[in-house]
Amino acid sequence: MAGISRFGISLPGNLIEKFDRLIKQKGYTSRSKAFGDLIRQELVKVEWAEGKEVAGAVTLIYDHHKRDLLTKATDIQHDFQKVIISTQHIHLDHHNCLEIIAVKGDPKEAQSLMGKLKALKGVKHATLSMSSTGKEVV
Numbered sequence: 001m002a003g004i005s006r007f008g009i010s011l012p013g014n015l016i017e018k019f020d021r022l023i024k025q026k027g028y029t030s031r032s033k034a035f036g037d038l039i040r041q042e043l044v045k046v047e048w049a050e051g052k053e054v055a056g057a058v059t060l061i062y063d064h065h066k067r068d069l070l071t072k073a074t075d076i077q078h079d080f081q082k083v084i085i086s087t088q089h090i091h092l093d094h095h096n097c098l099e100i101i102a103v104k105g106d107p108k109e110a111q112s113l114m115g116k117l118k119a120l121k122g123v124k125h126a127t128l129s130m131s132s133t134g135k136e137v138v
């Protein structure tokens with residue numbers, strides 16, 4: 001259903017006090033936006049667990065002096081062309097590289113890509129930002 005619906009929620013007083021303090025710290029100016037974001041967050045989790053198409057980003061930090069790692073990371077990315085839409089490589093300093101791999105497609109493929117890259121020797125840190133294509137989340 002499109003448009004805005006209004007409804008009342010009954011919650012323990014101390015819970016709503018904590019919620020108000022939290023959202024104020026986070027910079028929200030209304031409960032409605034903060035509550036909507038919590039719902040969207042849960043819907044996106046479902047998309048990643050059960051959905052057919054998601055979007056997000058893998059970020060990797062690694063030492064580029066480990067030459068074997070570069071070859072392996074590239075091989076893996078060639079095997080996951082279906083889900084990778086873009087890769088950005090940033091030379092952070094003399095040793096460290098940041099790679100941002102934008103993904104869109106099957107959530108299981110995206111998580112498999114993340115798992116394989118993270119497991120490579122020489123990868124110092126890896127994260128998967130699980131976001132949405134925006135089609136299912138309003």
Ligand code: NI
Binds near residue numbers: 089091096098
């Ligand atoms: Ni680099």
